[in-house]
Amino acid sequence: MSTSTRGRPRSFDREAALDKAMRLFWARGYEATSIGDLTTAMGIGAPSLYAAFGDKASLFREAVQSFGAQFGQFIPRALAEEPTAEAAMRRSLRDAAVEYTRPGYPQGCLVMTAGVNTNSGEVADLLRELRTRNIGLLTERIQADIDAGVLDAEVDAPTMARYIGTVLQGMSQASRDGASRAELEQVAELAMHGWGRTAPKV
Incomplete structure (x- = not known):
């Protein structure tokens, strides 16, 4: 049986990715931050972003929660x-x-x-x-x-x-x-x- 992982989403550090998203929203604001900006900053593809965080608004809500807890x-x-x-x-x-x-x-x-x-x-x-x-x-x-x-x-x-x-x-x-x-x-x-x-x- 093949053990190939082709097609599986690349693993990533979720908390680190969230922190990068939070900083981007913080610096640019919600409206000026695109999904492309987020995936670039977080170092993940759009499918991984959606799978881990949902849509942009859901990611933003989680980023706001992280900001509140930290700052x-x-x-x-x-x-x-x-x-x-x-x-x-x-x-x-x-x-x-x-x-x-x-x-x-x-x-x-x-x-x-x-x-x-x-x-x-x-x-x-x-x-x-x-x-x-x-x-x-x-x-x-x-x-x-x-x-x-x-x-x-x-x-x-x-x-x-x-x-x-x-x-x-x-x-x-x-x-x-x-x-x-x-x-x-x-x-x-x-x-x-x-x-x-x-x-x-x-």
């Missing part, structure tokens, strides 16, 4: 470990300056940039839900300090959380435009001057 935990970690919302927000912003300018990786945050100009409602919804979830976590932590009397009762937790989230998104884009870690750390410190203030009525 997206600095905000939840700060919220869990710091004694006050103020300390957690300051740490989150400063950690973002480090994460968004990490040497050897694409700049910025995949979750904030990979969906730009996408025609995929599924991808846009996925990334929006993740960003909204983070705003929710920030809101809960701020509200906890309001309830405990640490922050003034007039502080609006959702607005303050949105403020921090907006600064984070701006820092992500600035890093992609060439802002350095030191510059973003200065932005982080400046942003905290608005901490705990109430927005004027409009």
